Amino acid sequence: MAEIKEGGCACGDVRYQFTCEPLSCYACHCTDCQTRSGAAFTLTVVIPLAEIRVNQGKPGTFQNEIVDFVNCKRCGGRLWAIWKQMPDVALVAAGTLDDTSWVRPVAHAWMGSAQSWIGVNEDAATFDGQPEDPMVLLDLWNKRHESRSAD
Numbered sequence: 001m002a003e004i005k006e007g008g009c010a011c012g013d014v015r016y017q018f019t020c021e022p023l024s025c026y027a028c029h030c031t032d033c034q035t036r037s038g039a040a041f042t043l044t045v046v047i048p049l050a051e052i053r054v055n056q057g058k059p060g061t062f063q064n065e066i067v068d069f070v071n072c073k074r075c076g077g078r079l080w081a082i083w084k085q086m087p088d089v090a091l092v093a094a095g096t097l098d099d100t101s102w103v104r105p106v107a108h109a110w111m112g113s114a115q116s117w118i119g120v121n122e123d124a125a126t127f128d129g130q131p132e133d134p135m136v137l138l139d140l141w142n143k144r145h146e147s148r149s150a151d
Contacts, residue, residue: 006055007097009072009079014057016079018047023089024141026107029114030130036078040115043094045103046137049082052090067091086134106140107131 008015024046033042060073068082070090081091094103108120112128120126125140 005097005099007079007092008056009075009077009096011072011075011077013074014059014072014077014079015055017053017055018051018092020047020051022047022141024107024137025094025103025105026109026137027105027124028109029118030110031113033110034113040118041108043103043105045092045094045097046141047090047092049088049090052080052092083134106144107137 002019002021004017004019006015006017022045025044026046027041027043029041034040036042057072059070059079062069062071066084068084069078070080070082071078077096078093079096080093083089083091094100097103104121105124107125107127108114108118109127109130111120111126123144125136131137
C-alpha cells in the first residue's frame with residue numbers, strides 16, 4: 001500500500017489526503033498559472049480524482065471553461081483542479097502537500113512563457129506549450145519510476 005500523503009490550505013480549514021501512487025508530476029509555466037499563483041510556475045501532482053479524501057472542512061469550487069478549481073472558502077488557497085479534458089484525475093497543487101520531499105517534475109509545460117531565469121532539471125522533458133497528448137506526462141512518470149525500481 002502506498003504511503004499516506006496529506007495536505008491542506010494555508011489557513012488550515014481544509015485538510016485532505018490520498019494514499020495512491022501519483023500518476024505524474026509536472027510544472028506549468030503558462031501565464032494563467034503565473035497569474036493565478038502569483039509565482040513563476042505551478043507544480044502539479046496528478047492522481048486519480050477518486051483517491052482524494054477531504055478529512056476536514058468543506059472546500060469550495062470555481063470554474064472556467066477548461067478547469068474546475070477546488071479551493072478553501074476561507075483563505076482561497078487552491079488545493080487541486082479537475083481538468084475537463086481528463087475529468088477522472090485531480091491536479092493537486094504540490095505546495096499544499098505537507099511533505100514535498102518526493103515531488104520532482106518529469107516535465108515543464110509552457111516553457112515558451114517561462115521566466116527567463118528558470119532552470120529545469122535535466123531529466124525533465126520540456127514543451128513550449130501544452131503537450132498535445134496529456135498522456136505523455138503519465139508515460140514520462142512511469143518511465144522515470146520504472147528505471148529507478150530496476151536499480
